[in-house]
Amino acid sequence: MNRRARRRQGENTRSVRLPPVTAPRPGPLGLPVWRSSAWSFAGTAEQAEAFGEKGPGAVENPTVAAFAAAVASLEGAAAPEDVAGQAFASGMAAVSTVLMTFLGAGTHVVAPAPLYGGTYSLITNVLSRFGVSADFVDYADLHRVQEAVRPSTKIIYAETLSNPTMVVADIRSLYRIARAAGALLVVDSTFATPVVCRPLEHGADLVVHAATTYLGGHDDCAGGVVVGRPGLVARLREVAADVGGELSPDDAFLLRRGLETLPLRVRRMCATAMVFAAAVAKHPAVRRVHYPGLPGHSGHELGRHLFDSGPEGTRYGACVTVIPHGGYDAGVRLVDALRLVSVAATAGGTRTKATHAASTGPRQLGDGSSGVDAAAVRFSIGLEDAEDLIADVTAALDSLPGSRV
Ligand SMILES: Cc1ncc(COP(=O)(O)O)c(C=O)c1O
Structure with missing residues (x-):
């Protein structure tokens, strides 16, 4: 036995280097809350593989990932393997990350009027300062949506059910307009939930939820989530790693538990x-x-x-x-x-x-x-x-x- 192995470690070392926890068998039926905010690797090779080209966002908390995957499977019921999800600390973190990922200086977004006030404020007060322009039109008249589209339009944004007038978005027609324009159709489906409508099945590219409301469902946690094609969600994840807004594991646990009774x-x-x-x-x-x-x-x-x-x-x-x-x-x-x-x-x-x-x-x-x-x-x-x-x-x-x- 070498000298390093024989040496008795000090109490401080032993108290922070406790025996490692292994996954229990039989496995838990309830979702474990992985509160760890740091992840250790077997060595630099494993670390380099996990991080790829991006920074810390590359390591996902399993409790948070479990919530995002659960929403992806509910929204993508028709083709679950084609849908991925990314969770956020709030609905607005989800909305802002989507818009920041697919919009940039010189681009344009078409959005409905009325629109959730936080999203309206984000577009008009924040994104406008970064060179993003927008038109807000009444989606009850699809000609106005069509007329608002420009060559620079990158997103057609919709809400399945708007607030407070409860306008229903014609997702299939908006999909056709978005496709012809080469833009993405992003749908905030907070007020519908996948129990009422699954916009991906009607042509939406990405679906956003303020999970704080119905998905969590008990007024005791906050969160947001975006689901859609894995390639689009991967782009979103890269921006999320840069701008933050990560969901906490405790809230992810409550949100995922909420889904069981959704x-x-x-x-x-x-x-x-x-x-x-x-x-x-x-x-x-x-x-x-x-x-x-x-x-x-x-x-x-x-x-x-x-x-x-x-x-x-x-x-x-x-x-x-x-x-x-x-x-x-x-x-x-x-x-x-x-x-x-x-x-x-x-x-x-x-x-x-x-x-x-x-x-x-x-x-x-x-x-x-x-x-x-x-x-x-x-x-x-x-x-x-x-x-x-x-x-x-x-x-x-x-x-x-x-x-x-
Ligand atoms: C339709 C809609 N989108 C986004 C949000 C923002 O969610 P959060 O309050 O979690 O940031 C809300 C909040 O109620 C909402 O109703």
Whole structure:
């Protein structure tokens, strides 16, 4: 035995050089949380192979990678092997990395109006400073999308279900416009989830989620994810390594656990949203309800073709926007009169939430130019019993001055 092996190491060395952990057999059924932020290699050859040409991003945390792979398999159900995923610390980290990967100085993006306020602000306040130009158009009129396309257009950006008017994106037509333009079709599908719609199956190149909302689903973690063809995701991963925004393993664990109940939650929320929207639309204090499940909504027919259905009918998402008579004040009064429903600007989660769009400002509920009604109140439907939600909102509507109109 050589001298180095015989020598007894000091207590500090022994306390940080504890016996290595090996993978247990039988293997765990639940996802282990690998909290390690550093990875050791057998030697420089293995390290060089793992890192390739890029830096630290080359080593993926297995818990984080497991979450991204799970979303990729849900979004790419028709061809799981052709879909890869990359996880991020938030929805906006996912959105910004996609845009920074495929846009650059002198390029152009076409985006919808209304658009999630954070994405709108990113494009107009940040990317504009780096030479990216944009047009925001009403996607209900596809001619306007076509007209907005320029030779420099690299991305056509869409939201499967927009917020708060719940416009349904015509993903198949947008795909044709994007292909003809040589641009990528990027779809933020946060409000749909793969339980309602899988945009990759309709021609989208990349799908983005603010996992904070429905995928995690319990209001206790934050994250984002992008899925699409492995070649595109590999390019994104390189930029992600440069700009940061990595998801934490603890949040990855919660997000992946949320996926196990995603279909149960979302199916039930969509069914409740349908009943809720139909009941609220009949109230005399209500001027309008935006919910694509209602036959009068502009996205109703499109949704029937794009969205999944089950015994409960087509799933039209779980957000319902209610516009009471009486303008801004009526929206405020409606929210303040709710007793069961929580006042919160985020969507998803098990508890129903309401938010008055005009009070929360443009960030949560679309850009100011999109004509969001001053009275609009968005309900993100949760898992409570439909009758209790309807009773709460009916009582709140009854208290409005316009309730006996
Ligand atoms: C449609 C949409 N995209 C992106 C985001 C941004 O997600 P995050 O808040 O996790 O950054 C949100 C947040 O609610 C959203 O609703």
